[in-house]
Amino acid sequence: MELQDLRNRIDALDDQLLGILNERMELVKKVGDLKRSSQSIIYRPEREKQILDRLEKRNDGLLTRQAIDAIFFEIFAVSRNLELPERVSYLGPEGSFTHQAAESRFGGMSEYLVLPTIHSVFESVETGRAKFGVVPIENNQEGIVIETVDFLREKNLSIVAEVLLQVHFTFASQSDSLKNIRRIYSKDIAFRQCGKFISEYLEGMDIELIPVESTSKAAKMAAQEPDSAAICSSISARLFGVPILYDNIEDSDQNRTRFLILAKDFVNIKSDDDKTTIIANLPNTNRPGVLYEFLKDFNDRGINLTKIESRPVRGTSTFRAWFLVEFLGHVDDAPVQEVMHKYGSHLKWLGSYIRVS
Ligand SMILES: O=C(O)C(=O)C[C@]1(C(=O)O)C=C[C@@H](O)C=C1
CATH class of the missing domain: 3.40.190.10 (Periplasmic binding protein-like II)
Known part of the structure:
Protein backbone atom coordinates (compact mmCIF):
# COMPACT_ATOMS: atom_id res chain seq x y z
CA MET A 1 0.00 0.00 0.00
CA GLU A 2 1.26 3.49 -0.83
CA LEU A 3 2.17 6.00 1.90
CA GLN A 4 -0.67 8.29 0.83
CA ASP A 5 -3.24 5.46 1.10
CA LEU A 6 -2.01 4.62 4.60
CA ARG A 7 -2.21 8.29 5.62
CA ASN A 8 -5.73 8.57 4.22
CA ARG A 9 -6.80 5.62 6.34
CA ILE A 10 -5.11 7.15 9.42
CA ASP A 11 -6.98 10.42 8.75
CA ALA A 12 -10.28 8.56 8.58
CA LEU A 13 -9.54 6.80 11.90
CA ASP A 14 -8.49 10.10 13.51
CA ASP A 15 -11.85 11.59 12.46
CA GLN A 16 -13.59 8.71 14.18
CA LEU A 17 -11.38 9.05 17.28
CA LEU A 18 -12.16 12.75 17.52
CA GLY A 19 -15.89 12.06 17.26
CA ILE A 20 -15.72 9.33 19.90
CA LEU A 21 -13.61 11.47 22.25
CA ASN A 22 -16.09 14.33 21.97
CA GLU A 23 -18.94 11.92 22.65
CA ARG A 24 -17.03 10.72 25.75
CA MET A 25 -16.57 14.33 26.88
CA GLU A 26 -20.35 14.95 26.60
CA LEU A 27 -20.88 12.10 29.09
CA VAL A 28 -18.04 13.31 31.32
CA LYS A 29 -19.63 16.76 31.43
CA LYS A 30 -22.87 15.18 32.68
CA VAL A 31 -20.90 13.27 35.34
CA GLY A 32 -19.35 16.62 36.31
CA ASP A 33 -22.81 18.23 36.62
CA LEU A 34 -23.99 15.38 38.85
CA LYS A 35 -20.86 15.58 40.99
CA ARG A 36 -21.07 19.32 41.39
CA SER A 37 -24.71 19.19 42.45
CA SER A 38 -23.88 16.55 45.08
CA GLN A 39 -20.53 18.21 45.96
CA SER A 40 -18.70 14.95 45.17
CA ILE A 41 -15.00 14.68 44.45
CA ILE A 42 -14.00 14.98 40.79
CA TYR A 43 -10.71 13.03 40.89
CA ARG A 44 -11.44 9.33 41.38
CA PRO A 45 -8.19 7.36 41.00
CA GLU A 46 -9.92 4.04 41.77
CA ARG A 47 -12.38 4.57 38.88
CA GLU A 48 -9.50 5.45 36.55
CA LYS A 49 -7.67 2.27 37.57
CA GLN A 50 -10.83 0.21 37.00
CA ILE A 51 -11.07 1.61 33.45
CA LEU A 52 -7.37 0.94 32.74
CA ASP A 53 -7.54 -2.63 34.11
CA ARG A 54 -10.64 -3.36 32.03
CA LEU A 55 -9.02 -1.98 28.86
CA GLU A 56 -5.85 -4.00 29.45
CA LYS A 57 -7.92 -7.20 29.70
CA ARG A 58 -9.85 -6.37 26.53
CA ASN A 59 -6.78 -5.31 24.57
CA ASP A 60 -5.57 -7.62 21.80
CA GLY A 61 -3.65 -5.07 19.72
CA LEU A 62 -0.20 -3.52 19.67
CA LEU A 63 -0.72 -1.15 22.62
CA THR A 64 1.15 -2.09 25.81
CA ARG A 65 -0.31 -1.41 29.26
CA GLN A 66 2.16 1.47 29.56
CA ALA A 67 0.89 2.97 26.30
CA ILE A 68 -2.76 2.52 27.33
CA ASP A 69 -2.00 4.23 30.65
CA ALA A 70 -0.23 7.17 28.95
CA ILE A 71 -3.07 7.78 26.47
CA PHE A 72 -5.88 7.37 28.97
CA PHE A 73 -4.26 9.36 31.80
CA GLU A 74 -4.20 12.26 29.32
CA ILE A 75 -7.90 11.66 28.50
CA PHE A 76 -8.80 11.53 32.22
CA ALA A 77 -6.87 14.76 32.81
CA VAL A 78 -8.80 16.51 30.01
CA SER A 79 -12.05 15.07 31.44
CA ARG A 80 -11.33 16.34 34.93
CA ASN A 81 -10.51 19.78 33.58
CA LEU A 82 -13.82 19.80 31.75
CA GLU A 83 -15.67 18.78 34.92
CA LEU A 84 -13.86 21.37 37.05
CA PRO A 85 -10.56 23.05 36.19
CA GLU A 86 -8.13 22.38 39.03
CA ARG A 87 -4.74 23.88 39.72
CA VAL A 88 -1.84 21.55 40.50
CA SER A 89 1.34 22.64 42.28
CA TYR A 90 4.60 20.74 42.06
CA LEU A 91 8.20 21.00 43.22
CA GLY A 92 9.95 22.81 40.41
CA PRO A 93 11.70 23.99 38.52
CA GLU A 94 9.92 23.31 35.27
CA GLY A 95 11.44 20.24 33.67
CA SER A 96 12.12 18.54 37.01
CA PHE A 97 11.25 14.89 37.53
CA THR A 98 8.42 16.05 39.80
CA HIS A 99 7.08 18.06 36.84
CA GLN A 100 7.20 14.87 34.79
CA ALA A 101 5.37 12.96 37.55
CA ALA A 102 2.70 15.70 37.76
CA GLU A 103 2.15 15.69 34.00
CA SER A 104 1.85 11.91 33.95
CA ARG A 105 -1.34 12.20 36.04
CA PHE A 106 -2.67 15.70 35.32
CA GLY A 107 -1.75 15.91 31.64
CA GLY A 108 -0.49 18.73 29.49
CA MET A 109 -3.63 20.87 29.82
CA SER A 110 -3.89 21.39 33.58
CA GLU A 111 -2.97 24.66 35.19
CA TYR A 112 0.31 24.24 37.05
CA LEU A 113 1.88 26.19 39.87
CA VAL A 114 5.66 25.69 39.89
CA LEU A 115 7.06 26.08 43.41
CA PRO A 116 10.64 26.25 44.68
CA THR A 117 10.41 24.10 47.82
CA ILE A 118 8.56 21.07 49.19
CA HIS A 119 7.30 23.30 51.99
CA SER A 120 5.72 25.73 49.51
CA VAL A 121 3.94 22.85 47.74
CA PHE A 122 2.40 21.71 51.05
CA GLU A 123 1.44 25.31 51.84
CA SER A 124 -0.18 25.93 48.45
CA VAL A 125 -2.52 22.97 49.00
CA GLU A 126 -3.21 23.90 52.62
CA THR A 127 -4.21 27.43 51.67
CA GLY A 128 -6.24 26.33 48.64
CA ARG A 129 -3.98 28.03 46.08
CA ALA A 130 -3.73 24.60 44.49
CA LYS A 131 -6.18 21.72 44.69
CA PHE A 132 -3.42 19.08 44.36
CA GLY A 133 0.32 19.14 45.12
CA VAL A 134 3.00 16.77 43.83
CA VAL A 135 6.18 16.05 45.84
CA PRO A 136 8.86 13.33 45.77
CA ILE A 137 8.89 10.98 48.76
CA GLU A 138 11.66 8.48 48.00
CA ASN A 139 14.18 7.26 45.47
CA ASN A 140 14.93 3.55 45.48
CA GLN A 141 18.71 4.16 45.26
CA GLU A 142 19.06 7.25 47.48
CA GLY A 143 16.33 6.69 50.09
CA ILE A 144 13.66 8.83 51.65
CA VAL A 145 13.04 12.57 51.06
CA ILE A 146 13.17 13.74 54.67
CA GLU A 147 11.45 17.09 54.08
CA THR A 148 8.36 15.41 52.60
CA VAL A 149 8.14 12.87 55.42
CA ASP A 150 8.43 15.58 58.10
CA PHE A 151 5.77 17.80 56.50
CA LEU A 152 3.41 14.82 56.20
CA ARG A 153 3.47 14.65 59.99
CA GLU A 154 3.32 18.40 60.58
CA LYS A 155 0.68 19.44 58.06
CA ASN A 156 -2.86 18.20 57.65
CA LEU A 157 -2.93 16.95 54.08
CA SER A 158 -4.11 13.64 52.65
CA ILE A 159 -2.39 11.37 50.18
CA VAL A 160 -4.53 10.99 47.05
CA ALA A 161 -2.24 8.78 44.99
CA GLU A 162 1.32 7.66 44.41
CA VAL A 163 3.22 7.92 41.13
CA LEU A 164 6.29 5.84 40.27
CA LEU A 165 8.68 7.20 37.71
CA GLN A 166 11.67 5.45 36.24
CA VAL A 167 14.43 8.05 36.31
CA HIS A 168 16.17 8.45 32.96
CA PHE A 169 18.95 10.94 32.31
CA ASP A 247 19.46 9.08 26.06
CA ASN A 248 19.11 6.79 29.12
CA ILE A 249 22.71 7.31 30.26
CA GLU A 250 22.11 6.26 33.88
CA ASP A 251 24.22 3.39 35.30
CA SER A 252 21.24 1.38 36.45
CA ASP A 253 17.80 1.00 34.90
CA GLN A 254 16.47 0.20 38.37
CA ASN A 255 16.45 3.87 39.40
CA ARG A 256 12.92 4.85 40.38
CA THR A 257 11.45 7.76 42.27
CA ARG A 258 8.14 7.67 44.06
CA PHE A 259 5.99 10.80 44.23
CA LEU A 260 2.87 11.60 46.23
CA ILE A 261 -0.16 13.56 45.10
CA LEU A 262 -1.53 15.52 48.04
CA ALA A 263 -4.86 17.24 48.67
CA LYS A 264 -6.92 18.52 51.58
CA ASP A 265 -9.43 16.09 53.18
CA PHE A 266 -9.31 13.56 50.37
CA VAL A 267 -10.80 10.10 50.84
CA ASN A 268 -10.38 7.35 48.24
CA ILE A 269 -12.98 4.63 47.98
CA LYS A 270 -11.57 1.13 48.61
CA SER A 271 -10.22 -0.65 45.54
CA ASP A 272 -8.87 -4.20 45.24
CA ASP A 273 -5.22 -3.10 45.55
CA ASP A 274 -4.67 -0.32 48.11
CA LYS A 275 -1.81 0.94 50.20
CA THR A 276 -2.14 3.00 53.39
CA THR A 277 0.28 5.48 54.95
CA ILE A 278 0.13 6.46 58.63
CA ILE A 279 2.27 8.30 61.16
CA ALA A 280 2.83 6.44 64.42
CA ASN A 281 3.74 8.44 67.50
CA LEU A 282 3.83 5.58 69.99
CA PRO A 283 3.58 6.21 73.74
CA ASN A 284 6.21 4.96 76.20
CA THR A 285 8.79 4.14 73.57
CA ASN A 286 11.42 3.89 76.31
CA ARG A 287 9.67 0.72 77.54
CA PRO A 288 11.26 -2.36 75.92
CA GLY A 289 9.14 -4.08 73.30
CA VAL A 290 6.79 -1.18 72.39
CA LEU A 291 7.78 -1.11 68.72
CA TYR A 292 7.87 -4.90 68.58
CA GLU A 293 4.30 -5.11 69.92
CA PHE A 294 3.11 -2.47 67.46
CA LEU A 295 4.59 -4.36 64.50
CA LYS A 296 3.23 -7.63 65.86
CA ASP A 297 -0.27 -6.14 65.81
CA PHE A 298 0.05 -5.84 62.03
CA ASN A 299 1.58 -9.28 61.65
CA ASP A 300 -1.11 -10.94 63.81
CA ARG A 301 -3.80 -9.49 61.54
CA GLY A 302 -2.09 -10.50 58.29
CA ILE A 303 -1.38 -6.88 57.30
CA ASN A 304 1.67 -6.65 55.06
CA LEU A 305 3.96 -3.79 56.16
CA THR A 306 5.88 -2.27 53.23
CA LYS A 307 7.81 0.54 54.91
CA ILE A 308 8.81 1.87 58.30
CA GLU A 309 10.93 5.02 58.53
CA SER A 310 11.93 6.47 61.86
CA ARG A 311 12.30 10.21 62.46
CA PRO A 312 13.37 12.07 65.60
CA VAL A 313 10.85 13.79 67.87
CA ARG A 314 12.31 17.30 67.93
CA GLY A 315 12.21 19.75 70.80
CA THR A 316 13.08 17.26 73.54
CA SER A 317 16.42 16.13 74.95
CA THR A 318 15.50 12.47 74.41
CA PHE A 319 16.20 10.19 71.46
CA ARG A 320 12.51 9.40 70.97
CA ALA A 321 11.30 8.70 67.45
CA TRP A 322 8.08 8.72 65.50
CA PHE A 323 7.49 6.49 62.48
CA LEU A 324 6.13 6.74 58.98
CA VAL A 325 4.49 3.38 58.36
CA GLU A 326 3.09 1.99 55.12
CA PHE A 327 1.17 -1.21 54.59
CA LEU A 328 -1.03 -2.94 52.03
CA GLY A 329 -4.77 -2.49 52.48
CA HIS A 330 -7.33 0.26 52.98
CA VAL A 331 -8.16 2.05 56.22
CA ASP A 332 -11.73 0.66 55.95
CA ASP A 333 -10.47 -2.96 56.07
CA ALA A 334 -11.58 -4.57 59.36
CA PRO A 335 -8.05 -5.63 60.50
CA VAL A 336 -6.70 -2.13 59.79
CA GLN A 337 -9.61 -0.59 61.73
CA GLU A 338 -8.72 -2.79 64.71
CA VAL A 339 -5.15 -1.49 64.80
CA MET A 340 -6.29 2.11 64.26
CA HIS A 341 -8.74 1.85 67.19
CA LYS A 342 -6.25 0.14 69.45
CA TYR A 343 -3.73 3.01 69.13
CA GLY A 344 -6.27 5.85 68.75
CA SER A 345 -4.73 9.31 68.66
CA HIS A 346 -1.20 7.88 68.54
CA LEU A 347 -1.79 7.08 64.87
CA LYS A 348 -2.45 9.66 62.18
CA TRP A 349 -3.96 8.34 58.97
CA LEU A 350 -2.57 10.08 55.88
CA GLY A 351 -4.40 8.22 53.17
CA SER A 352 -5.34 4.95 51.52
CA TYR A 353 -4.71 4.96 47.82
CA ILE A 354 -4.15 2.70 44.86
CA ARG A 355 -0.82 0.89 45.04
CA VAL A 356 1.39 1.33 42.01
CA SER A 357 3.73 -1.60 41.44
O1 LIG B 1 -16.30 8.46 36.55
C1 LIG B 1 -16.07 9.56 37.06
O2 LIG B 1 -16.24 9.76 38.28
C2 LIG B 1 -15.61 10.68 36.23
O3 LIG B 1 -15.53 11.79 36.72
C3 LIG B 1 -15.15 10.42 34.84
C4 LIG B 1 -13.64 10.16 34.74
C5 LIG B 1 -13.36 9.67 33.29
O4 LIG B 1 -12.87 10.44 32.50
O5 LIG B 1 -13.67 8.50 33.01
C6 LIG B 1 -12.93 11.42 35.03
C7 LIG B 1 -12.35 11.69 36.24
C8 LIG B 1 -12.29 10.72 37.34
O6 LIG B 1 -11.04 10.78 37.96
C9 LIG B 1 -12.63 9.35 36.91
C10 LIG B 1 -13.21 9.10 35.70
Missing part, protein backbone atom coordinates in the same frame (compact mmCIF):
# COMPACT_ATOMS: atom_id res chain seq x y z
CA THR A 170 19.90 12.36 28.93
CA PHE A 171 23.10 14.01 27.75
CA ALA A 172 22.15 17.19 25.93
CA SER A 173 24.29 19.78 24.20
CA GLN A 174 24.17 22.24 21.35
CA SER A 175 27.59 21.01 20.32
CA ASP A 176 27.39 18.12 17.85
CA SER A 177 30.80 16.78 18.87
CA LEU A 178 31.95 15.79 22.36
CA LYS A 179 35.37 17.27 21.48
CA ASN A 180 34.00 20.81 21.71
CA ILE A 181 32.44 20.40 25.14
CA ARG A 182 34.30 22.11 27.99
CA ARG A 183 31.78 21.92 30.85
CA ILE A 184 28.95 19.63 31.92
CA TYR A 185 26.24 20.90 34.23
CA SER A 186 24.07 18.66 36.39
CA LYS A 187 22.91 17.92 39.91
CA ASP A 188 25.60 16.18 42.03
CA ILE A 189 23.39 13.12 42.50
CA ALA A 190 22.91 12.86 38.72
CA PHE A 191 26.69 12.91 38.17
CA ARG A 192 26.90 10.00 40.63
CA GLN A 193 24.11 8.10 38.90
CA CYS A 194 25.70 8.48 35.44
CA GLY A 195 29.28 7.61 36.48
CA LYS A 196 29.75 4.84 33.89
CA PHE A 197 28.70 7.05 30.98
CA ILE A 198 31.02 9.84 32.15
CA SER A 199 34.03 7.56 32.49
CA GLU A 200 33.39 5.69 29.21
CA TYR A 201 32.54 8.61 26.95
CA LEU A 202 34.51 11.47 28.46
CA GLU A 203 37.64 9.66 29.68
CA GLY A 204 40.80 11.75 29.35
CA MET A 205 39.00 14.81 28.02
CA ASP A 206 39.50 18.21 29.56
CA ILE A 207 35.93 18.66 30.77
CA GLU A 208 34.81 20.24 34.02
CA LEU A 209 31.80 18.77 35.88
CA ILE A 210 29.84 21.62 37.46
CA PRO A 211 27.13 20.79 40.02
CA VAL A 212 24.04 23.06 39.98
CA GLU A 213 20.80 23.03 42.06
CA SER A 214 18.69 21.09 39.59
CA THR A 215 18.93 19.22 36.33
CA SER A 216 16.66 21.79 34.68
CA LYS A 217 19.05 24.55 35.71
CA ALA A 218 21.71 22.41 33.99
CA ALA A 219 19.62 22.31 30.79
CA LYS A 220 19.14 26.08 30.98
CA MET A 221 22.91 26.60 31.27
CA ALA A 222 23.57 24.26 28.34
CA ALA A 223 21.07 26.26 26.29
CA GLN A 224 23.07 29.43 26.96
CA GLU A 225 26.59 28.04 26.47
CA PRO A 226 27.21 26.13 23.23
CA ASP A 227 30.50 24.63 24.51
CA SER A 228 28.74 23.03 27.49
CA ALA A 229 26.40 20.08 28.04
CA ALA A 230 23.80 19.05 30.59
CA ILE A 231 22.94 15.76 32.20
CA CYS A 232 19.23 16.27 32.69
CA SER A 233 15.73 14.89 32.13
CA SER A 234 14.48 14.69 28.57
CA ILE A 235 11.56 16.99 29.51
CA SER A 236 13.97 19.77 30.54
CA ALA A 237 16.21 19.31 27.48
CA ARG A 238 13.10 19.74 25.33
CA LEU A 239 11.86 22.66 27.41
CA PHE A 240 15.10 24.61 26.88
CA GLY A 241 15.60 23.44 23.29
CA VAL A 242 18.89 21.62 23.90
CA PRO A 243 19.41 18.68 21.46
CA ILE A 244 19.67 15.28 23.15
CA LEU A 245 22.90 13.52 22.12
CA TYR A 246 22.53 10.39 24.29
